[in-house]
Amino acid sequence: MTDHARPIFRFAPSPNGLLHLGHARSALLNAAMARAQGGRLLLRIEDIDPSRCRPEFEAAIEEDLAWLGLDWERPVRRQSEHLDDHARALKRLAAMGLVYESFETRAEIRRAVETRPGWPRDPDGAPLFPFARDAMSAAERDRRRAAGEPFALRLDMARAVGRAGPLTWHETGQAAPVAADPLAWGDVVIARKEVPTSYHLAVVVDDALQGVTHVVRGEDLKAATSVHRLLQHLLKLPEPLYTHHALLLDAEGRKLSKSIGSRSLRALREVGLSPADVRCMAGVSLE
Template sequence: MARPAFRFAPSPNGLLHLGHARSALLNDAMARAAGRRLLLRIEDIDPARCRPDFEAAIFEDLAWLGLEWEAPVRRQSEHFADYESALARLEALGLVYASFESRGEIRRAVAERPGWPSDPDGAPLFPFSRDMSSPETRAQRRAAGEPYALRLDMKQAATLTGPLDWQEIDAAGGAARRIAADPRAWGDVILARKEVPTSYHLAVVVDDALQGITHVVRGADLKAATSVHRVLQALLGLPAPLYTHHALLLDAEGRKLSKSIGSQGLDALRAQGVTPDEVRRQALGKAFADMTGRCRNIHVTGTE
């Protein structure tokens, strides 16, 4: 049986806030209860937004909270070959195609189709029709150097895998419950772009498998994305971890804490004299106040 392994996987595109602290602390507490394997992954596939100073701040903030993790730290930017290999396997199955629509073109197409559905993240469902150009034409445009995105033919992929689900456990442990995956709700997700040879979806399933992750503990905003991850795991023959999707921290206006809206960073709290213990209480809240005493039944039985 695999030794339980957890991971905290931030992106160095901004400063960590209390929402990140909640996820990191939950991973740490559950890892300790299960035998103490906590890994740190730096998800830095976006070169335009990820910066070394933000990465340094991640290490500083986590150390200040008292977290320890196994070495070496995995940086996604150092492992593009792993993602390219997985992408090639999907291409060999005939499940990947190049699309050339810009974001502006997609917005205009949606504007012309009132009521067009969106994926769980609110983006327009792709494709808009099945009258796409021929594979030969797309290959020619790709070879000519046009900007493109490589997308997964979700209808074909879901047909190939058949029905899928995943096992969900709460932060207190206990028996897992099965949740049915709904990958078609996402449409033809992007797996890579011309300038970046992977996407979050592809990189995360490859990383989890290569790092031997048995438990994925992350925010509830990523719960729906698990459907995409299960399809990719099934297509690539990768194991499926157990999942825990914890409640998000909200600001005074009811918005989830986010780098994009400028939520206060842990560094600012530290500068104000807030202690690590106070951050733990704020991040975990009443719902998780005694969780370290309740995480007794973390297990790996049933992982695939």
């Protein structure tokens, strides 16, 4: 099988903290599935958040993965080095009339939601964007832009879905395609105020440019696939096969997370656990 025909998997962590057992499960599953299918394994560093991402965390990621017994192709792709790729995709969406500037601050959004009891939330639990695209006049946008006020770029979801029509994706282990529901996310941010991209835009662009054929990630990202399929369709990017695996939970039933201080792989290593121990805890064997 030529490299061109081999399946391509990727593990794509953000270097904003140390990896924990949940990351280990995802990385190990990608590696195990790549090995079983004679595929390639890539490591991508998703470092588009300059306020939280650190070189020392990136170094720790590679150290932890190597300790677990994983190997991956080089060079490693860093999203921050490819913002031009994301900007070109963003320009294409803007040319379709699907992007608009959003000057509203987090405080303004919070206040607007507080005055609307029962306001709907997206699959992540965050309130849907409470302002309509046409709530601000073009003249007001021009004035605020000229004044140097920061703004995010949002996807006009209703218009984008109307252009794309019904969408589905293919999930491993499911005979029927999964129906996508991007409207559940509202007008998502596709370029942040401080960086000209977002997770949703960067992940689909990078997957396509790297030729990723199989996306294996936690089930907490399953709902986001609706947005990703929409962007793939609009940008005429290939559709990977998706696998959303079960999450590891802590004693309180919460998913493991850097934000709640879940025990890191480094901490597990420091108390004497072996790579085999951690692979067992993650529920994935490389044999």
